[in-house]
Amino acid sequence: MLVLQKYGGTSVADLDRIRACARRCLGVVEQGHQLVVIVSAMAGQTNRLIALANSLGEAEGSTAAAKGPYVVAAQRSPARDRELDQLVATGEKVSAALLAMAIMDAGGEAVSLVGHQLGMHTDRNFTRARITHIDHERIRRELDAGRVVVCAGFQGIDEAGDITTLGRGGSDTSAVAFAAAMQADVCEILTDVDGVYTTDPRVVSHARKIDRVSYEEMLELAALGAKVLCSRSVELAMKHGVPVHVRSSLHEGPGTFIVPEEPSMEDVVVSVVALDRNEAKVTLTEVPDVPGTVAALFRALGEAGIVVDMIIQNAAHQGHTDVTFTVPEAELPRARELLEGMSLPGGGRPAAILTDPGICKVSVVGVGMRSHAGIAAKTFEILAAEGINIQMVSTSEIKISVVVSERYGELALRALHDGFGLHQGPARAERP
């Protein structure tokens, strides 16, 4: 069997943990499997390197504040982004070499492959490169020589031989891409949680680990902020049918398999309920109901890098309409400032800009919704029974999200979790 394992930054955070990873790798080899490992940088190293680059730029008299890890102040340019990738990619090179050494020190055979040795070819979009193709000839050769192949995640090279990086979550993307290219039998994402749960165990103590979820459900969960796997790697796994196994790096127990949708999954109407507290609500009242007005609003927010999630527009009344939407709570001040300063097409202005950071979003997710009606109704009934008022609703084929007051968030999560029977096992449609 060809096994691919990905170890995240916390799993290789120090030498003791690297040794633990090495022992785990040897366990896979002892079972007679071939093993390719993808590693992230040791926890904290990527941020340390990015901070170095940001500090360098800031002190040269830049005006823009550094915003988030990938927004470098100073003169951001493709040439500088090239250097940023060259810099940041060293983090994974360090952990790859250390893990390969640790495997040797524990009696195994290993080799680390980084940068140009990997065969991960990308375009030239530094800091967010797209994979163009994978040449796994060298990896194959090392595997056939009996070695564990430890690959630096997150990085590739472009046609000019320059180092590129795949952006946040890049090591997951590397792992799935190599698993797809090499037709690995399984792509194991080893992390600090046991797998995917029916809901947040910190809020609902009897949340259960799920054995199998579909790619589609995992995509919805990633969009809802689940940190276990980034959307891009799930999309890639779905596209190539890569079986992904999210499991703990601390013990050998099985975690959650992320797999193509299976017929039996349709029986499960709700797999997961999720709570997102980091949303805020914005309402613009009496917006002039002129074509293009709402489009202009959201284009302006988009250009400012503010991600709008749910949007509701009420029916127009006397040439005006109310627009309500949610943005990340941290972006609320910027969003308000931008909205107050902008002039709408036609020159009109909203009567008021109302903001409310005191809300949260509760979502129920399950592929079974596609074939089972009445889930929305049941969701509303469960919340109504608890006296929880619903402020906004949005739905996809396999998801219902509602916005409620933040103080009812945990109550709503518990009520939905138990109301859909997730405490007993996946909620199943009643069968004749």
Next chain:
Amino acid sequence: MLVLQKYGGTSVADLDRIRACARRCLGVVEQGHQLVVIVSAMAGQTNRLIALANSLGEAEGSTAAAKGPYVVAAQRSPARDRELDQLVATGEKVSAALLAMAIMDAGGEAVSLVGHQLGMHTDRNFTRARITHIDHERIRRELDAGRVVVCAGFQGIDEAGDITTLGRGGSDTSAVAFAAAMQADVCEILTDVDGVYTTDPRVVSHARKIDRVSYEEMLELAALGAKVLCSRSVELAMKHGVPVHVRSSLHEGPGTFIVPEEPSMEDVVVSVVALDRNEAKVTLTEVPDVPGTVAALFRALGEAGIVVDMIIQNAAHQGHTDVTFTVPEAELPRARELLEGMSLPGGGRPAAILTDPGICKVSVVGVGMRSHAGIAAKTFEILAAEGINIQMVSTSEIKISVVVSERYGELALRALHDGFGLHQGPARAERP
């Protein structure tokens, strides 16, 4: 003009110093020159990475103590050395990317080249690779595009595309090798001293900076422990006739040029006097005077990695001889242990093993010695006038070294410095 500059670890130790290097680079460009820069890792980073690798090995139950940076405990092997190089080479990648960014932030154009991008091809002797050839096509292309090319020092790749390192002093070697391959007009070694001095200014306050020294003299000085440039890079510069300029990274003043021997240099009989306090003396009395005995002694010391410097063997007397030699003071306990434990060919043993750490070596160096007799005699006279007893003597074509009691070391240095007129300018042979 094509200028090559090498910045050492202390010159890029933090972001402020990297910015200072960037400004200095731009100064070269503003003078209309093309510029290739070789950087070391930020001070301390190489040792940090090596310590990580050593710690990893030690805790896995190794017995050998880690000895010096390149002696890794655990199971040292070519495969592990490969990983060590992969690991350690990241240090220069970080500083190269940061310096390239700093040049951009200061308004210039730059690109960093590392690992496989450099064109530095080596054999597969990890941790101490030899350069096989240099392909500077990419560097040329970047220069012609108007960029400062910042190259990671110390590293290359082998035929398989694996990262290798050139060993200690490797960035100097990289600098000279690129300067030779590209026929640079000058190879500037920017460092934290002003250049090469007639002697140690901490001991002799009126020591003078020397404008020009020959490769041969610099080689002797490197062998005597001068840290300004490693022997290997001087050898390489000599072989290819690369003009090297050792100068301060802190100011623009000229330093010392290291150049082919010039006719006028022969007039200077003594250029530098040097003091090495880190030697210890070992005397073996009444060693059996059997062929192969002395060879066996020094072979054993060599195999244990103990570098023997000066050796004196007295004339044999009644089938026995006395052997005296010097070793680095730090190695004295190991040398004594080894000598006490070894059996000589033929089974005999020395009557006694005497050790003396309280000695030092004073040397006078100058290419003029080749054409001027009497320098040894003058050296002995100067020391005798101060009442300093000479315990050992060794000479090369352009160097005389004497071992004296450690307490007379500084006195000897001052006496020789002034006795050869170095306080007034280079000691010159009297001309008719």
